[in-house]
Amino acid sequence: MKLQLAIDELTVEEALTALETLAPYVDIVEVGTPLLIDAGRDAIRQIHKKFPDLKILCDAKIMDAGAYEARLAYEAGAEYVTVLGVTDDLTIKECVNEARKYGKKVMVDMICIPDLAARVPVIEALGVDVIAVHTGVDQQARGRTPLDDLIEIQKHVKSCEVAVAGGINSKTVGQYIARQPDILIVGGGIFKAKNPMEEAGKIRTLMRD
Numbered sequence: 001m002k003l004q005l006a007i008d009e010l011t012v013e014e015a016l017t018a019l020e021t022l023a024p025y026v027d028i029v030e031v032g033t034p035l036l037i038d039a040g041r042d043a044i045r046q047i048h049k050k051f052p053d054l055k056i057l058c059d060a061k062i063m064d065a066g067a068y069e070a071r072l073a074y075e076a077g078a079e080y081v082t083v084l085g086v087t088d089d090l091t092i093k094e095c096v097n098e099a100r101k102y103g104k105k106v107m108v109d110m111i112c113i114p115d116l117a118a119r120v121p122v123i124e125a126l127g128v129d130v131i132a133v134h135t136g137v138d139q140q141a142r143g144r145t146p147l148d149d150l151i152e153i154q155k156h157v158k159s160c161e162v163a164v165a166g167g168i169n170s171k172t173v174g175q176y177i178a179r180q181p182d183i184l185i186v187g188g189g190i191f192k193a194k195n196p197m198e199e200a201g202k203i204r205t206l207m208r209d
């Protein structure tokens, strides 16, 4: 199981500083959508330059122009790019084609897909690498978690990796670890903790137990 650290509400400078202590705990660093809006691909470039061993996920949440936008992420140094599962199959396929050209990966964000059982086989057949269930922050504020979606999606995914995101922290992570997703995504749970390094350490320890 890999730990993906989602960096959403930090500046690039803050992200680079935070990674000095957090990098040893994580496998994948996510340049989150808000950070991407704030700093653009420079966020990917700077993190890649300072931490060349860390895999970077560009949370572009692509909805259109799959090949072009995926290429922008890969050329900046991202290993993964995200595309939205609600978009059309052609856009997802274009991302996959571009990933294969660059030797990189595509994660599909299943946010707001009402019928996971119907959509998963179609998306898997497009050749994506990771399918992620994701409860967005606005839904989290209404008390929703991604646990039921994780349980549901694991019934339908046959071969690609499964990731889970949405308000996970060291107190709730146990229920996700018990389901053994391939990638656990944590953002606010670490960055909003009093001691982010301690929180990342706790999560990492629980992943090993």
Ligand SMILES: O=C(CO)[C@H](O)[C@H](O)COP(=O)(O)O
Residues within 6 Å of the ligand: 006, 007, 008, 030, 032, 033, 059, 134, 135, 136, 137, 165, 166, 167, 168, 185, 186, 187, 188, 189
């Ligand atoms: O994709 C995201 C926001 O669009 C987040 O990066 C993802 O939900 C993880 O962050 P958190 O753990 O704070 O929910």
